[in-house]
Amino acid sequence: MHEEIYIAGIGGQGTLSMGQMLALAATSENKEVSYVPFYGPEKRGGFANCGVTISDHPISSPIISEPSVLVVMNNLSLKNYEDSVIPGGIIILNSSMVDLGVKRSDVRVISIQASEEAEQLGDVRVTNSIILGALIELTGVVSAGAVEQSLEQILPARNLDMIPINLKALERGSELARNYKKAWSNLS
Amino acid sequence: MRRFLMKGNDAIGEGAILAGCRHFFGYPITPQSEVAHYLAKRLPEVGGLFMQAESELASINLVFGAACAGARVMTASSSPGVSLMQEGLSFLAGSELPCVLVNIMRGGPGLGNIGPSQGDYFQATRGGGHGDYYTIVLAPNSVQEILDIMKKAFDLSDMYRMPVVVMADGIMGQMMEPVVIDEEKSVEIPPRPWATIGRDYHEDRNEINSLFVVLEEMEEVNLRLLHKYEEIRAKETLCEEYMLNDAEVALVAFGTVSRICRAVVDKAREQGIRAGLIRPITLWPFPYDVISRAAKSAQCLLAVEMNMGQMFEDVEIGAKGRVPVYHYGRLGGMVPLAKDILEELKKVSERGGTGR
Numbered sequence: 041m042h043e044e045i046y047i048a049g050i051g052g053q054g055t056l057s058m059g060q061m062l063a064l065a066a067t068s069e070n071k072e073v074s075y076v077p078f079y080g081p082e083k084r085g086g087f088a089n090c091g092v093t094i095s096d097h098p099i100s101s102p103i104i105s106e107p108s109v110l111v112v113m114n115n116l117s118l119k120n121y122e123d124s125v126i127p128g129g130i131i132i133l134n135s136s137m138v139d140l141g142v143k144r145s146d147v148r149v150i151s152i153q154a155s156e157e158a159e160q161l162g163d164v165r166v167t168n169s170i171i172l173g174a175l176i177e178l179t180g181v182v183s184a185g186a187v188e189q190s191l192e193q194i195l196p197a198r199n200l201d202m203i204p205i206n207l208k209a210l211e212r213g214s215e216l217a218r219n220y221k222k223a224w225s226n227l228s
Numbered sequence: 229m230r231r232f233l234m235k236g237n238d239a240i241g242e243g244a245i246l247a248g249c250r251h252f253f254g255y256p257i258t259p260q261s262e263v264a265h266y267l268a269k270r271l272p273e274v275g276g277l278f279m280q281a282e283s284e285l286a287s288i289n290l291v292f293g294a295a296c297a298g299a300r301v302m303t304a305s306s307s308p309g310v311s312l313m314q315e316g317l318s319f320l321a322g323s324e325l326p327c328v329l330v331n332i333m334r335g336g337p338g339l340g341n342i343g344p345s346q347g348d349y350f351q352a353t354r355g356g357g358h359g360d361y362y363t364i365v366l367a368p369n370s371v372q373e374i375l376d377i378m379k380k381a382f383d384l385s386d387m388y389r390m391p392v393v394v395m396a397d398g399i400m401g402q403m404m405e406p407v408v409i410d411e412e413k414s415v416e417i418p419p420r421p422w423a424t425i426g427r428d429y430h431e432d433r434n435e436i437n438s439l440f441v442v443l444e445e446m447e448e449v450n451l452r453l454l455h456k457y458e459e460i461r462a463k464e465t466l467c468e469e470y471m472l473n474d475a476e477v478a479l480v481a482f483g484t485v486s487r488i489c490r491a492v493v494d495k496a497r498e499q500g501i502r503a504g505l506i507r508p509i510t511l512w513p514f515p516y517d518v519i520s521r522a523a524k525s526a527q528c529l530l531a532v533e534m535n536m537g538q539m540f541e542d543v544e545i546g547a548k549g550r551v552p553v554y555h556y557g558r559l560g561g562m563v564p565l566a567k568d569i570l571e572e573l574k575k576v577s578e579r580g581g582t583g584r
Contacts, residue, residue: 063233067406073404073406075233076402076404081341100488100494101491102484103487
């Protein structure tokens with residue numbers, strides 16, 4: 041197993057938290073992992089990306105230039121990174137924020153109205169957990185249980201009451217991804 | 229033994245604490261600020277002292293004072309802040325005081341930006357401040373190595389009574405990787421009979437000074453430093469080699485870039501190009517011997533850096549003109565991508581030993 045996951049969006053969307061949850065989950069499962077954030081100096085609204093490599097083997101380069109999974113949280117990130125994904129890779133779109141289409145035909149694309157889904161659960165801040173739930177369902181890169189446990193480590197003490205709604209969001213993302221998985225397996 | 233996820237900057241702080249460092253003086257600057265943040269919390273927990281000074285100048289001079297008093301002491305900053313510390317660093321070197329200075333390099337020159345860079349190579353490996361001196365420069369390339377190298381940095385600085393620089397870039401500072409910490413390991417800090425802590429503690433009058441107005445006396449100090457540097461060159465050079473034995477093209481890279489280059493070597497080998505990698509861990513002393521050996525077996529060398537070609541000059545010195553030395557770099561906070569390095573490697577591999 042070796043996945044190179046690139047998560048791209050803007051500050052406040054939870055892109056870095058998503059990456060850190062994956063890294064924490066992978067560490068707890070004794071996997072090799074590297075997490076590298078990239079962000080601008082802006083207090084709000086600047087780009088906020090991270091690359092997470094998870095592998096069964098020691099990781100050479102922590103810098104991802106050709107991801108196997110790309111998570112896109114805004115239009116600009118799709119423009120910037122669509123071409124970087126390896127053939128056969130996965131692009132996960134938060135279609136609440138992204139209205140551009142994916143031009144590539146050699147990658148699998150999953151669109152989730154994650155912000156609306158999160159609002160339906162009661163808090164738009166769990167948008168990233170919906171996307172993350174879908175990501176782990178599609179890739180199996182870490183177990184759902186390990187990601188769930190990472191919530192305790194990633195959330196500040198004052199927000200620990202957000203754990204239950206995040207768990208719901210992870211499950212909702214996973215459920216939405218299962219439909220895609222079925223469709224994809226029917227295709228092949 | 230515990231395995232957990234840790235950020236590079238936090239590993240600098242925890243590595244220092246595991247090494248017995250109990251004094252930190254610093255001033256925040258991105259992408260280094262988490263070092264101060266981490267130690268501000270951790271040092272009081274272990275009975276240490278954290279002080280945010282009013283500037284980098286104050287920080288390095290507080291380091292000077294604490295080192296005089298025999299403390300295991302450090303500071304950390306990023307490129308523009310480290311420039312401000314150079315006068316103090318020269319005084320520390322001239323006074324033969326042990327301390328550790330961490331530089332989490334960012335884009336420059338000037339105020340530059342907060343992107344990762346390796347643009348301070350010349351500054352670090354050629355002393356940095358004024359006068360005839362060197363500092364040992366260590367360049368880790370993983371969070372685990374950062375954690376482990378902090379202990380080595382303090383030990384070397386004590387052993388040779390000189391400042392040691394740990395140099396990494398913004399990526400190393402910000403990235404997270406699992407680390408294993410052996411908390412059982414005990415630390416032995418060597419005695420400091422030279423420290424200026426008062427006649428209650430030492431019989432003779434101890435003096436720490438870098439002013440020698442009599443020329444002959446200054447030269448004597450300079451010669452003592454020179455002998456120390458010769459000993460360090462002979463004993464302390466560290467370098468990692470990867471797939472070097474049969475390599476036609478040897479990449480040379482340190483820090484973050486060496487991680488990318490390792491992946492490039494694997495990719496090149498998959499495509500039938502015999503590539504190898506030389507990773508200097510000590511940038512001063514530089515592993516000229518390894519470069520020299522590679523210059524006998526490989527057809528050419530390719531230095532890859534996040535600068536215009538600074539370590540490149542050391543690679544040329546080591547190669548002694550035997551084979552062409554090429555350079556590939558990204559500047560201004562940009563990171564060289566694996567596929568671009570591979571392209572460059574293919575180019576130079578075709579040119580091989582035929583020159584530029």
